[in-house]
Amino acid sequence: MSEGKKISVAVIRRLPRYFRYLSDLLKLDIKRLSSRELSQRMGITASQIRQDLNCFGGFGQQGYGYNVENLFEEVGKILGTDQGFKCIIIGAGNMGNALANYENFKRRGFEMIGIFDVDPKKVGTYINNIKVRHMDELDDFVKENHVDIAILTVPNKYIINTAKRVTALGIKGIWNFSPTDLMLGDDVVVENVHLSDSLMVLGYNLKEKRKQMEEKKGAD
Amino acid sequence: MSEGKKISVAVIRRLPRYFRYLSDLLKLDIKRLSSRELSQRMGITASQIRQDLNCFGGFGQQGYGYNVENLFEEVGKILGTDQGFKCIIIGAGNMGNALANYENFKRRGFEMIGIFDVDPKKVGTYINNIKVRHMDELDDFVKENHVDIAILTVPNKYIINTAKRVTALGIKGIWNFSPTDLMLGDDVVVENVHLSDSLMVLGYNLKEKRKQMEEKKGAD
DNA sequence: TAGATTGTTAATCGATTAACAATC
DNA sequence: TAGATTGTTAATCGATTAACAATC
Numbered sequence: 340m341s342e343g344k345k346i347s348v349a350v351i352r353r354l355p356r357y358f359r360y361l362s363d364l365l366k367l368d369i370k371r372l373s374s375r376e377l378s379q380r381m382g383i384t385a386s387q388i389r390q391d392l393n394c395f396g397g398f399g400q401q402g403y404g405y406n407v408e409n410l411f412e413e414v415g416k417i418l419g420t421d422q423g424f425k426c427i428i429i430g431a432g433n434m435g436n437a438l439a440n441y442e443n444f445k446r447r448g449f450e451m452i453g454i455f456d457v458d459p460k461k462v463g464t465y466i467n468n469i470k471v472r473h474m475d476e477l478d479d480f481v482k483e484n485h486v487d488i489a490i491l492t493v494p495n496k497y498i499i500n501t502a503k504r505v506t507a508l509g510i511k512g513i514w515n516f517s518p519t520d521l522m523l524g525d526d527v528v529v530e531n532v533h534l535s536d537s538l539m540v541l542g543y544n545l546k547e548k549r550k551q552m553e554e555k556k557g558a559d
Numbered sequence: 560m561s562e563g564k565k566i567s568v569a570v571i572r573r574l575p576r577y578f579r580y581l582s583d584l585l586k587l588d589i590k591r592l593s594s595r596e597l598s599q600r601m602g603i604t605a606s607q608i609r610q611d612l613n614c615f616g617g618f619g620q621q622g623y624g625y626n627v628e629n630l631f632e633e634v635g636k637i638l639g640t641d642q643g644f645k646c647i648i649i650g651a652g653n654m655g656n657a658l659a660n661y662e663n664f665k666r667r668g669f670e671m672i673g674i675f676d677v678d679p680k681k682v683g684t685y686i687n688n689i690k691v692r693h694m695d696e697l698d699d700f701v702k703e704n705h706v707d708i709a710i711l712t713v714p715n716k717y718i719i720n721t722a723k724r725v726t727a728l729g730i731k732g733i734w735n736f737s738p739t740d741l742m743l744g745d746d747v748v749v750e751n752v753h754l755s756d757s758l759m760v761l762g763y764n765l766k767e768k769r770k771q772m773e774e775k776k777g778a779d
Numbered sequence: 780t781a782g783a784t785t786g787t788t789a790a791t792c793g794a795t796t797a798a799c800a801a802t803c
Numbered sequence: 804t805a806g807a808t809t810g811t812t813a814a815t816c817g818a819t820t821a822a823c824a825a826t827c
Contacts (some may be wrong), residue, residue, distance in 0.1 A: 349794070351763055355756035359738060373808065382742070384810095386796050392825040393810060397705055402803040418759050419766040430758050433657030443738065443755050448762060464667035486763065512765040514758060518579060520662065522602070530761035534752070535663050538734060539638050541750035542668060543571055545707065545732040546639040548748050569818070593784065605784095606820050613786060621785040622827040 346394050352417055353391055358424070358447075361411035373404035414511070418449035424512070425485055429501055430492035431456035431471050434516055439466040439488060453480055481508040486511035496517055566614050573611055574638055576601070576669075578603035581631035593624035644732070645705055649721055650712035651676035651691050652737055658710060659686040669708070675699055701728040708732035715739055 353489060360381055364372060378385040392398055392405075398413050399405045415421065428435045431454050437453055438444075454471045456462060458460075462473045472480060480486075489505040491498060498517040505513065506527050513529045515521050518536075519530050580601055584592060598605040612618055612625075618633050619625045635641065646664075648655045651674050658664075659671055674691045676682060682693045692700060700706075709725040711718060711733060718737040725733065726747050733749045735741050738756075741749045 347794070352756075352760060354763065355753070355759040356740075357758070359572055359740075361754075375808085379788080384796060386798095387794090389808095389810065397810065399809050400803060401801070402807045404808065405721060417763070419762045420759075420760065422766060423649055424762055424765070428646055433653055438651035438754075441754070444758065447755055447759060449758060455572050488761065511768065512761055514761055520576075520579075526768070526772070528761060528764045530764070532577070532754070534658075534661070535667055536579075537570075537577040537750055537752055538664065538669055539578070539640075539667060541644065541708065541734055541748060542639045542644055542730055543574065543637070544748045544750070545644070546642060547748070548731065552746070567818070595784085602818060606822095607818090609784095609786065610819080617786060619785050620827060621825070622783045624784065 341414040344394065350391050350394055350519050353383075354414060356410070357388075357391070358418060358420075359416050361407060361414060365411055369407055371404050372407050372410070374399070376404075417452050418447075422445075422448050422487075424449045426450065426488040426490055426514075427453040427455060427457045427486050427504070428469075428490045428492060429474075429477075430494075431458070431461045431466065432492060434492040435490075436466055438492065439505070441471055445481075452484060452486070453488075455480075475506070478508060479506075481510065487512050488514060490514045490516070492516045563655050570611050570614055572772075574634060577608075577611070578631070578634045578638060578640075581627060581634060583626050585631055589627055589636075592627050592630070593623050594619070604619065635668075638667075640666075642668050642707075644669045644707040645672050646670065646708040646710055646734075647673040647675060647700070647706050648689075648710045648712065649675045649694075649697075649725070650714075651678070651681045651686065652712060654712040655710075656686055658712065659689055672704060672706070675700075697724070698728060701725075701730065708734060710734045710736070712736045 360377065361500070362536070370473045374385040374388045377388055381388075382455075389399075392410075395417050396408050396413070402460075408522070426449055428439055431439075435454060435456075439454060444451065451467075451469050454466055454469050455474050455477055456471055461471050462517050464471050480537060486508075487510070489510045490511070491501055493501050495517045498515070498519050502513060502515070502521050502523060506523055511527055513521060513527060515529055518533060520531060523529060565771055573662070579741050580597065593610045595604040596607055601608075609619075612630075615637050646669050646673060648659055651659075655674060655676070664671065670689075671689050674686055674689050675694050675697055676691055676696050679693075681691050682731070684691050707730070708730075709730045709732070711721055711725075715737045718735070718739050718741070722733060722735070722741050722743060726743055731747055733741060733747060735749055735751045736754070738753060740751060742751050743749060
């Protein structure tokens with residue numbers, strides 16, 4: 340069992356946030372950084388930052404802090420920005436289009452190498468220089484090209500079958516934009532986006548904040 | 560301090576998931592449900608479900624379980640599906656388009672009442688029957704129409720100013736699709752989507768899963 | 780009444796925060 | 804060397820799970 344230490348999902352979900360802040364600091368030409376400085380920028384405790392980073396290694400130096408460029412590279416390596424993940428987008432609707440046009444992904448190690456749809460009007464066109472192919476070509480394409488991740492932006496009623504199809508082809512990573520939770524084999528990694536869940540949490544918090552404000556006003 | 564009991568974000572983030580599963584169960588015409596049955600479907604413990612629900616009230620009945628329709632309505636009420644939140648989308652790019660076309664939102668209590676952009680080619684057109692207006696019209700629009708939530712899908716370099724502008728107009732809810740974390744006043748509720756964070760977590764998990772598989776293979 | 784399942788209290792587990800010795 | 808800040812251990816806090824009495 341390799342490293343022994345199990346890293347919690349809470350820590351993992353914070354990594355991309357560190358990555359973003361470090362990227363911004365680099366752009367601001369800031370060379371060094373203490374955990375306290377970073378904690379103030381991010382609104383978390385310095386203790387948490389040091390704990391998180393020390394899950395992966397001692398990237399700092401006592402009395403000095405962290406070298407921004409070095410830490411940025413280390414966090415990138417942990418996240419796999421050097422892996423060159425090859426992705427295909429299934430569903431060339433608005434969401435598929437939006438994702439195909441996101442320039443951010445490439446810089447983070449994700450390359451879009453194909454888009455698939457069933458609409459004959461879309462097939463053959465290019466979105467951000469990526470060819471849109473018919474779903475009938477999917478199997479051949481995956482056999483001829485290494486694909487790490489399938490990004491699923493198909494209508495919800497097709498999601499289960501699409502997920503089964505891509506996993507049958509050996510694709511092990513799925514980024515799921517449908518509201519359905521995908522329960523797949525233990526060897527497949529799924530990340531669900533669930534936009535309406537996010538919006539509903541916003542709605543809840545807004546409602547509660549209003550209630551709070553009402554009470555405060557009432558107390559005067 | 561009204562209710563006293565503070566509800567944790569972990570619980571709140573699970574609510575939309577309960578809502579989704581209950582909605583599916585309703586469609587399957589299932590009338591009653593025990594916490595154990597739901598726990599098996601959702602892959603969480605029955606204990607957690609009962610704890611979560613009891614933060615808001617006793618919706619079940621000993622010896623019987625929960626009435627699906629009733630529980631669905633209660634969870635909906637907690638989340639505010641009856642609030643009719645009025646939303647505007649700022650940025651009519653691919654992401655703005657995708658969100659304007661999501662039919663799911665209305666059913667969950669969120670209505671899109673306007674879209675704003677600066678591109679003269681887009682201004683005046685309609686997306687899913689919602690008029691696209693110029694950003695110059697934003698202030699007047701917000702003064703004449705009640706707006707609960709601004710959905711920000713503008714390019715990252717404009718995000719801070721756009722957020723300042725909408726909060727200055729009194730909008731208290733922000734759904735932020737830019738990679739920048741918005742740190743706004745205490746009276747504003749922000750929900751960040753950060754798509755690339757989600758993708759990076761997928762990349763990390765995929766990389767680790769592969770490492771795991773390698774080791775297992777090596778052990779044979 | 781007997782069986783089932785909730786609501787709720789208590790026990791456990793894990794994550795966050797605090798503290799401080801190590802060390803640059 | 805003195806000052807600063809890490810890496811890491813210990814203490815605290817909160818969330819999840821287990822257990823069971825209440826009750827339908």
